[in-house]
Amino acid sequence: MKYILFFGIALTAFWACDPGAPRPLPILGERDVVNGDTVYPTIPDFSFVDQDSQAVTNATFQDKIYVVDFFFIHCPTICPKVKANGLRIYKKYENDPRVGLLSHSIDVKNDTVAALKRHAEKLGIHPERWRLVTGDHDAIYSIADDYFSVATENPGAPGGFDHSGRLILVDKYRHVRAFCDGTNAKDVDRFMQDMDRLLEEQFARR
Amino acid sequence: MKVFRVLSAVFLFLFFGLKCQQNPYREGARLYQVHCANCHMDDGAGLSALIPPLAGSGFLKTHRERLPCILKYGLKDTIQVNGKQYAEQMPGVPTLSAVHITNILNYIQTSWGNQEQPFRLDDVEALLEACKR
Secondary structure, eight states: OOOHHHHHHHHHHHTTTTTSSSOOOOOOOOOEEEEEEEEOOHHHHOEEEETTTTTEEEGGTOOOEEEEEEEEESSSSSHHHHHHHHHHHHHHHTTTTTTTEEESSSSSOOOOOOHHHHHHHTOOOOOTTTEBBOOHHHHHHHHHHOOOOOOHHHHHSSGGGEOOEEEEEEEETSEEEEEEEOOOOHHHHHHEEEEEEEHHHHHHHO | OOHHHHHHHHHHHHHHHHHHSSSHHHHHHHHHHTTTHHHOOSSSSOOOOTBBOOOOTTTHHHHHGGGGHHHHOOOSSSSTTEEEESOOOBBHHHOOOHHHHHHHHHHTTTSTTTTOOOOOOHHHHHHHHHHHO
């Protein structure tokens, strides 16, 4: 009897501080309770057009986790740094079909499909893995809110747009799970660890 | 009295001379962070085929005379850097003074393994005169 009690205590202690089981990433945003069920904020339906004139929708990222940002091509400030860090992420997961990248242009007037195509080629990225999209002005600006990112037109800002350099991580159930400052290489290192944790959580070991 | 003046000059020269030796182009580094690093990156690597590198860039040698004007007024033509073409426009920073430009250029000329001859202020002033708007 004594031994069973001891075993029980030892087992509880073992579970309580098992360092091998990291806590899952949180689901970000305000949750609701509907009929006793907790409802987490999700990314709404969207439909944009990528650098190859292909439609990009939620279905494009089905069974994938994906990284989101907002940018514009003739951005004189933070975009190149965010793109450089995006390229690091792209290169790390280049051959991993479970990961996608999605960059929204917030300059719908100048960043046409042709301009996005040229930009993608110069970045040297594969369209299957990294979509540069444009689309309806309001749809893009409103989905930035759903990703907890900032995108506004501001004639006073350099280049005419004000936006955050955030990279946002979305899981395969359309929940935002992590973000980082895309201009900060160290923060992006941490973000890539978050991506690994999310892959571990959402996909069976291969 | 004259001895005094000469001595002050010598001390001032030593003071600034030594200070500069300890930390060459610190002001240039600061200005580089503000005006250049967003695109050319902290390590001067540039970005893919969009933004040319400054680290190890042959363009610094071959187009030395153009550099001050490029910083001030930007660049519109397609350029060749280390055998690769770059066609994106570079915005200039017209508010930079000749002193700013000298400092930035000398930081670039001597960073990330670059070992170009530094610019003198009067060189930069003369070169800027040529593209004055």
